[in-house]
Amino acid sequence: MPERYDVEAIRADYPILSRMIGGYPLAYLDSANTAQRPKPVIDAVADFAFNHNANVARAMHTLGVEATAAYEGARAKVAGFIGAASPREVVFTKNASEALNLAANTLGASLKPGDEVVISVMEHHSNIVPWQMVCERAGAKLRWFDVTDDYHLDLAKAEAENLINEHTKVVSLAWVSNVLGTVNPVAEIAGQAQAVGAVMVVDGAQGVPQRPTDVATLGADMLAFTGHKLGAPTGVGVLWGRYALLESLPPFLGGGEMIEIVRMESSSYAAPPARFEAGTPPIMQAVGLGAAIDYMTGLGMDGIAAHEKELTSYALQRLGAIDGVRILGPQSYDDRGGAIAFTIDGVHPHDIMQMLDARGVAVRGGHHCARPLHERFGITASTRASIGVYTVEREIDQLADAVVWTRDFFAGKGR
Amino acid sequence: MDVTQMYQDIILDHYREKHHAGLREPFDAEVHHVNPSCGDELTLRVKADDGSVQDVSYEGDGCSISQASTSILADLVIGRSVEDTLALYDDFRTMMESGGVGTPDEDRLEDAIAFQGVAMFPGRVKCAMLAWSALRDALMRSGAVSNLGPDRSDDE
Numbered sequence: 001m002p003e004r005y006d007v008e009a010i011r012a013d014y015p016i017l018s019r020m021i022g023g024y025p026l027a028y029l030d031s032a033n034t035a036q037r038p039k040p041v042i043d044a045v046a047d048f049a050f051n052h053n054a055n056v057a058r059a060m061h062t063l064g065v066e067a068t069a070a071y072e073g074a075r076a077k078v079a080g081f082i083g084a085a086s087p088r089e090v091v092f093t094k095n096a097s098e099a100l101n102l103a104a105n106t107l108g109a110s111l112k113p114g115d116e117v118v119i120s121v122m123e124h125h126s127n128i129v130p131w132q133m134v135c136e137r138a139g140a141k142l143r144w145f146d147v148t149d150d151y152h153l154d155l156a157k158a159e160a161e162n163l164i165n166e167h168t169k170v171v172s173l174a175w176v177s178n179v180l181g182t183v184n185p186v187a188e189i190a191g192q193a194q195a196v197g198a199v200m201v202v203d204g205a206q207g208v209p210q211r212p213t214d215v216a217t218l219g220a221d222m223l224a225f226t227g228h229k230l231g232a233p234t235g236v237g238v239l240w241g242r243y244a245l246l247e248s249l250p251p252f253l254g255g256g257e258m259i260e261i262v263r264m265e266s267s268s269y270a271a272p273p274a275r276f277e278a279g280t281p282p283i284m285q286a287v288g289l290g291a292a293i294d295y296m297t298g299l300g301m302d303g304i305a306a307h308e309k310e311l312t313s314y315a316l317q318r319l320g321a322i323d324g325v326r327i328l329g330p331q332s333y334d335d336r337g338g339a340i341a342f343t344i345d346g347v348h349p350h351d352i353m354q355m356l357d358a359r360g361v362a363v364r365g366g367h368h369c370a371r372p373l374h375e376r377f378g379i380t381a382s383t384r385a386s387i388g389v390y391t392v393e394r395e396i397d398q399l400a401d402a403v404v405w406t407r408d409f410f411a412g413k414g415r
Numbered sequence: 416m417d418v419t420q421m422y423q424d425i426i427l428d429h430y431r432e433k434h435h436a437g438l439r440e441p442f443d444a445e446v447h448h449v450n451p452s453c454g455d456e457l458t459l460r461v462k463a464d465d466g467s468v469q470d471v472s473y474e475g476d477g478c479s480i481s482q483a484s485t486s487i488l489a490d491l492v493i494g495r496s497v498e499d500t501l502a503l504y505d506d507f508r509t510m511m512e513s514g515g516v517g518t519p520d521e522d523r524l525e526d527a528i529a530f531q532g533v534a535m536f537p538g539r540v541k542c543a544m545l546a547w548s549a550l551r552d553a554l555m556r557s558g559a560v561s562n563l564g565p566d567r568s569d570d571e
């Protein structure tokens with residue numbers, strides 16, 4: 001058991017957090033976009049580059065063996081972190097988007113006209129567009145869960161529409177929404193999907209960094225996530241899949257290391273995970289992901305989840321108390337993720353972002369790659385603050401003060 | 416630079432009260448341009464079949480910079496010759512690419528001079544350019560000018 005969650009001690013591992021921006025201390029509230037990297041991750045990546053760099057698998061010399069051990073070691077760490085039955089169930093990709101494209105293209109290969117794929121209105125574009133593409137190619141039908149006015153998946157409507165039925169081949173949903181923070185009942189829906197023989201894909205890009213993950217409890221057949229939101233370098237993501245499922249799927253990209261025997265007429269393919277890792281993989285990035293997992297595990301995922309809940313609840317309270325601010329997403333912090341999207345009456349999110357930046361507060365303004373979700377609520381964009389493992393209350397205070405200043409400036413007051 | 420200086424009164428005034436807004440008939444071309452990174456969207460119509468820009472009408476959703484830029488553009492180009500409108504586009508673009516240094520011609524740019532401060536915020540240049548790029552595209556599509564080739568702001 002780690003000791004008490006000591007956020008100030010944790011912040012010491014993140015030198016970037018002591019930067020000043022425009023004369024203000026940086027309040028980095030954009031961790032749902034990308035998380036900052038702790039020193040142990042940066043050190044692990046540097047150590048690999050300085051001392052062990054080589055290609056994996058195909059290089060047989062000492063460095064090649066060390067690099068392979070580091071890369072495969074990272075795969076084992078990922079497997080342990082998410083409760084996979086074996087490291088062989090872990091496929092490295094370049095990010096969550098590629099993981100979802102891999103899932104869509106390999107599962108999509110057997111889709112036929114009349115088949116259905118189910119997603120939801122609250123998905124990130126990465127969990128919409130790949131499915132649109134494969135459905136169009138196969139002549140399959142794309143369907144989706146709507147979202148209720150109180151920001152949850154509309155399960156009643158889905159039931160009334162018989163959304164998941166005998167034609168459903170794939171259901172792909174976000175575990176935690178990157179905009180609303182809503183936590184979806186993935187296990188319950190997975191049960192419905194599996195009951196009709198469909199494959200349940202879970203987009204864990206936001207969920208995995210925020211809470212303890214166990215693929216069995218989650219009920220998923222496949223889980224996609226991305227390293228850089230966990231404190232790893234950019235350039236590495238993961239698709240986990242049940243081994244029997246991965247084994248039944250065709251390759252996605254062709255190339256080196258994903259084959260068994262290549263002849264000019266045709267080739268036979270390697271077993272997973274190699275089947276899905278064509279070409280030289282993101283070796284150093286995977287090593288960084290392994291180090292990030294060690295770091296997160298050291299803090300304790302339960303502690304991280306508790307910290308996130310505490311800070312999210314504080315932020316909801318502070319922002320919710322400001323006149324003219326509307327929070328998009330569940331207002332209660334029970335079972336909610338750490339992304340808080342909001343609007344300010346009369347001020348466009350882009351302008352809010354700019355004004356907050358001038359006060360050292362880093363947030364994201366825009367549709368957060370979830371345009372359909374914004375359209376559902378009649379807006380084109382929002383501002384999103386998000387909580388990381390290192391977020392402290394004073395940063396939330398800085399945010400709240402800057403929001404009031406922004407509102408007043410645009411209302412023609414504070415000028 | 417102080418951010419509040421980017422938000423000049425002229426910009427905020429146009430943002431609160433847009434000039435020439437709404438989509439009108441008749442028109443020779445209609446274009447829809449978006450700024451995918453932040454979600455600014457603009458539908459713009461142009462009527463320009465006698466060598467001059469007779470009307471620009473629009474409907475858009477976006478930040479104060481993109482909205483005010485559209486409003487000011489409409490003020491500046493309605494009634495102007497197509498040729499001079501394209502020259503003004505070049506002048507505006509040059510200012511936006513200047514990084515905020517230099518002394519753009521205030522008599523020439525009129526209210527659009529207010530965007531000089533925006534040029535110091537590279538992330539926002541696209542917002543200010545959205546309407547201008549849309550207008551240039553609409554003029555090409557209307558046949559008022561021959562194909563000018565791709566807009567450099569589409570290169571990024």
Ligand SMILES: Cc1ncc(COP(=O)(O)O)c(C=O)c1O
Pocket residue numbers: 032033095096097098124126127174176177178203205206226228237369
């Ligand atoms: C819910 C969700 N899915 C997918 C992604 C895509 O992640 P990446 O850009 O690393 O592929 C993100 C991150 O932006 C996300 O928040």
